[in-house]
Amino acid sequence: MSRQSLHSVLIYSLLVTAVVFGMGDARSANKKKSAEDPVKTIDLWTHSAVNATEYAVLKISAARFNAGRHGYRVEVWPSPFRGYDDQINKAAASASLPCLLEADGPYLYTLAWRGYLQPIEQWLPKSLLDDVLPSILAQGRYGGRLYSLGQFDSGLALWGNRRLLGKAGVRIPTLDAPWTLMEFEQVLDTLGKLPGVVAAIEMGTNASSGEFYSYAFSPILQGFGGDLIERGHYRSAKDMLDGSQSVQAMTHFQQWFKKGWAKQDLVLTELNGQRKVVLNRIDKPDSDYFASGKTALSWLGHWRYRQYSRELGNDLMLLPMPNFGRGSKTGMGSWSVAISSTCSKPEAAAAFLRFLMSEREILRMTDANGAIPARRSVLAKSPLYGERGPLKLYIQQLAAGSAVPRPPTPAYSVISKAFANAAVAIIAGADVQTELSNAAVLIDRDIAENRGYSEY
Numbered sequence: 299m300s301r302q303s304l305h306s307v308l309i310y311s312l313l314v315t316a317v318v319f320g321m322g323d324a325r326s327a328n329k330k331k332s333a334e335d336p337v338k339t340i341d342l343w344t345h346s347a348v349n350a351t352e353y354a355v356l357k358i359s360a361a362r363f364n365a366g367r368h369g370y371r372v373e374v375w376p377s378p379f380r381g382y383d384d385q386i387n388k389a390a391a392s393a394s395l396p397c398l399l400e401a402d403g404p405y406l407y408t409l410a411w412r413g414y415l416q417p418i419e420q421w422l423p424k425s426l427l428d429d430v431l432p433s434i435l436a437q438g439r440y441g442g443r444l445y446s447l448g449q450f451d452s453g454l455a456l457w458g459n460r461r462l463l464g465k466a467g468v469r470i471p472t473l474d475a476p477w478t479l480m481e482f483e484q485v486l487d488t489l490g491k492l493p494g495v496v497a498a499i500e501m502g503t504n505a506s507s508g509e510f511y512s513y514a515f516s517p518i519l520q521g522f523g524g525d526l527i528e529r530g531h532y533r534s535a536k537d538m539l540d541g542s543q544s545v546q547a548m549t550h551f552q553q554w555f556k557k558g559w560a561k562q563d564l565v566l567t568e569l570n571g572q573r574k575v576v577l578n579r580i581d582k583p584d585s586d587y588f589a590s591g592k593t594a595l596s597w598l599g600h601w602r603y604r605q606y607s608r609e610l611g612n613d614l615m616l617l618p619m620p621n622f623g624r625g626s627k628t629g630m631g632s633w634s635v636a637i638s639s640t641c642s643k644p645e646a647a648a649a650f651l652r653f654l655m656s657e658r659e660i661l662r663m664t665d666a667n668g669a670i671p672a673r674r675s676v677l678a679k680s681p682l683y684g685e686r687g688p689l690k691l692y693i694q695q696l697a698a699g700s701a702v703p704r705p706p707t708p709a710y711s712v713i714s715k716a717f718a719n720a721a722v723a724i725i726a727g728a729d730v731q732t733e734l735s736n737a738a739v740l741i742d743r744d745i746a747e748n749r750g751y752s753e754y
Contacts, residue, residue, distance in 0.1 A: 340398060341373050359654060401635075415638060422652065440706055452629060455599075486560075496593065501514075518550075532706075535741040536738045548734060629702070660673055
């Protein structure tokens with residue numbers, strides 16, 4: 299390394315250190331100021347990075363809220379580290395959670411089970427809850443109590459390139475007549491033969507989040523009649539995650555990659571005797587084949603709308619999920635806001651949560667991120683989800699009962715990681731039955747070690 303390069307690295311390292319410690323100092327200074335200042339500060343931790351759209355929208359919401367309130371103010375903090383979930387878990391264990399925090403399905407239920415969150419129904423008017431989408435309420439409930447609310451739900455369907463689908467002469471599916479398994483695989487085979495494409499479908503296998511695999515690919519299990527865990531008591535994954543229907547589902551899934559219909563980007567290797575899956579993407583790891591016109595379909599969600607519409611324009615289509623035999627299945631749920639049990643000002647925290655759940659603030663957020671508005675009254679006002687909105691199919695899938703909530707159990711964090719690891723290995727060519735059985739064993743072991751996740 300040259301002296302100039304070394305100098306640049308040292309400067310960059312010092313800047314990163316300054317940012318990390320600076321944020322820590324800022325939080326400490328903020329707490330000190332709160333003790334001296336009659337204006338009380340309520341912190342909200344968000345999973346978003348400082349340059350993320352959702353963080354920018356939340357900052358504006360906080361500023362609008364603070365301008366009209368006296369006695370307390372809300373401070374929104376970005377995630378300073380890649381491991382937001384680890385940050386939350388460490389703060390919870392040391393009783394240092396902020397009053398408000400964002401939580402996703404994998405950790406909301408564990409936090410509630412351990413007593414780190416407090417129920418919020420008492421601070422929310424019935425008129426608000428009656429207007430909130432059932433899927434939002436479902437993801438925020440644990441043990442019969444409501445612990446969180448989110449401004450938006452997620453949408454998962456198939457993105458299609460109108461030009462390429464027309465060129466291939468395939469039938470355009472509808473919600474009433476989605477592609478069947480056989481038809482879907484025939485479509486993939488036809489699309490994969492088009493000149494200029496690298497594959498028929500973009501599956502998002504370069505995703506940096508392991509949760510994506512559980513969110514996006516567990517609907518395939520459910521479409522075949524399988525699932526991540528039995529849903530009666532959430533006590534075992536054996537014979538469900540590794541049962542015949544789930545194995546059949548993931549065998550078909552694996553074939554999409556083996557036949558080249560989906561791009562094979564993951565490769566199994568060995569490093570020091572340990573099996574390792576590595577990304578083998580030809581172009582940039584964060585690139586998207588669909589956005590660049592190299593695939594005709596994409597198995598990604600609402601968060602791609604802005605990019606896809608910008609790149610494809612009128613060629614962009616939103617298509618329903620296929621019916622693999624048990625009806626069309628899709629994912630649901632997203633980030634939501636909860637109040638910690640250690641919050642000394644829960645009424646004030648709830649006031650900001652109510653503000654975030656107002657029609658105006660939900661519309662601002664969902665116009666920015668493309669997600670499904672969390673309230674019925676906002677849907678009609680949304681340019682994306684109204685009567686002629688380009689994303690209204692997501693709402694239609696929810697209304698049709700196609701969306702399956704992620705299992706509402708404290709074991710879900712282990713379920714998600716185990717299935718994600720199995721899915722990655724299966725994509726890379728590992729034996730389907732072995733991977734799913736190993737995942738089921740890990741999940742059942744965790745449940746047994748926690749005595750079935752009974753009362754904490």
